[in-house]
Amino acid sequence: MNHAMTKTPISAIPPAGDVGSLPGELADENGAPAATPAAAQVDMPRIERAVREILSAVGEDPQREGLRDTPARVARMYAELFCGLHDDPRKHLQKFFTEKYDEMVLVRDISFNSMCEHHLLPFTGVAHIGYVPSGKVVGLSKLARVVESVSRRPQVQERMTEQIANLLIDELEVKGVAVVIEATHSCMTIRGVRKPGSVCVTSAMKGIFRSNLSSRSEVMNLIYGDRR
Ligand SMILES: [Zn+2]
Secondary structure, X not given: OHHHHOOOOXXXXXXXXXXXXXXXXXXXXXXXXXXXOHHHHOOHHHHHHHHHHHHHHOOOOOOOHHHOOHHHHHHHHHHHHOHHHHOOHHHHHOOEEEOOOOOOEEEEEEEEEEEEOOXXXXXXXXXXXXXXXXXXXXXXXXXXXXXXXXXXXXXXXXXXXXXXXXXXXXXXXXXXXEEEEEEEEHHHHOOOOOOOOOOEEEEEEEEHHHHOHHHHHHHHHHHHHHHO
8 A cells, every 4th residue: 555655645545444453463464473462461360350359349249150251251351452562562663665755644544442541441533643754654554553552551542642643753753743533431421420422632743743834734634624
């Protein structure tokens, strides 16, 4: 898909969509499975014990039939949801192309699931990443991998937004990066203030997107243009 970056107008680049699989399960460039499945780096029996404790503490009987396999199931789930902890997002930005392309690249609507670190409840949404390269251009799917890596861990949306922007600055030395994340937090919809439908939007603008108003409005138009 990298050819899309040289000639195709930016709005024609399709969204990367859901990455679908986990960093722990990803095949490498040659199609070989990745070395370490997420569960191997997680203390599963410890999670199982803790889940049994929680079940007892809320007044349940962890031994009753319906709950007997729950601790093991939850352990596997946490290994999956937090597998980003064992993945260095920088590694996805090491393979770049030297390209004389200095216009904006935008990948819109990269879906993600993360876990709010305050409540350990999911927040889900989409990330939009725009950047202006200064020679180093990455494959579009790599941006989705970065989102996957930083989201699959206990997170807060503000930090996640900032982290993605900083990764592009540090690893690709971009001229500018704009990251906008829109997410629904279940800690706001199913508990606390209980406001279903509320969407939290965060953005990080760096380099020319911070200093240049017209670059900033251009990227915001490309992200939101056809939704207004
Ligand atoms: Zn929360």
